[in-house]
Amino acid sequence: MTFFPKIVRCEKYTVKECGSYHGYAYYKDQIHIDCQYRCVYCDIKLDECGHEGFALDHFRPQEKFPDLKNDPKNLVVACSKCNRSKSSHWPVDIKLEVTYLDEMGFIDPFEHNRLDFFCVELSGVLVPKRSPSKYLIKLLGLNRPSRVVVRRNRQLQRRIDDLIVSAEAIINEVIQSGEMTESSWRKLESAKVAISGVRQLRQEISNT
Numbered sequence: 001m002t003f004f005p006k007i008v009r010c011e012k013y014t015v016k017e018c019g020s021y022h023g024y025a026y027y028k029d030q031i032h033i034d035c036q037y038r039c040v041y042c043d044i045k046l047d048e049c050g051h052e053g054f055a056l057d058h059f060r061p062q063e064k065f066p067d068l069k070n071d072p073k074n075l076v077v078a079c080s081k082c083n084r085s086k087s088s089h090w091p092v093d094i095k096l097e098v099t100y101l102d103e104m105g106f107i108d109p110f111e112h113n114r115l116d117f118f119c120v121e122l123s124g125v126l127v128p129k130r131s132p133s134k135y136l137i138k139l140l141g142l143n144r145p146s147r148v149v150v151r152r153n154r155q156l157q158r159r160i161d162d163l164i165v166s167a168e169a170i171i172n173e174v175i176q177s178g179e180m181t182e183s184s185w186r187k188l189e190s191a192k193v194a195i196s197g198v199r200q201l202r203q204e205i206s207n208t
């Protein structure tokens with residue numbers, strides 16, 4: 001999935017022998033795995049921000065929900081900027097189960113499909129589909145230039161992948177048609193080499 005993939009929590013987080021949770025930092029590696037090494041808010045991947053390091057974020061802020069401080073089911077991964085911007089904001093009455101109400105609040109990335117709330121334009125800009133996405137875009141600065149550039153690059157890479165696949169399909173179709181002269185074979189072989197070069201470059205771009 002190019003943007004906001006479905007994420008699931010591990011089946012059971014480990015606990016101490018006495019049955020209570022470890023300190024929240026203990027769950028760092030597992031929460032990174034659960035969040036697929038992406039900031040759950042702006043969707044940047046750890047390797048897209050130079051491995052600058054993500055923070056463990058208390059989805060329900062510990063200031064307002066002290067009982068959830070070490071509960072791993074309340075932990076998500078956030079890039080440092082989103083983490084700072086989110087801070088202890090929680091505009092919904094803490095007595096309510098819901099995470100957003102009317103226009104404001106947060107989308108639980110493990111409970112909701114974030115693509116129901118946002119769409120990503122080819123330009124990389126996040127566009128709100130339904131509340132509370134407008135609130136989140138503003139509060140967390142989800143359309144800050146660094147994130148728009150990353151999303152635009154992903155969109156471009158996805159289009160390159162689509163073009164490679166369709167070019168390969170056309171070549172295979174021509175080959176299978178069996179109506180080939182010696183010279184057309186050679187030309188198609190060169191086209192295949194060129195496409196595989198593009199595929200390799202594409203791979204290198206996504207690994208940097």
Ligand SMILES: [Zn+2]
Binds near residue numbers: 041042078081
């Ligand atoms: Zn972020």
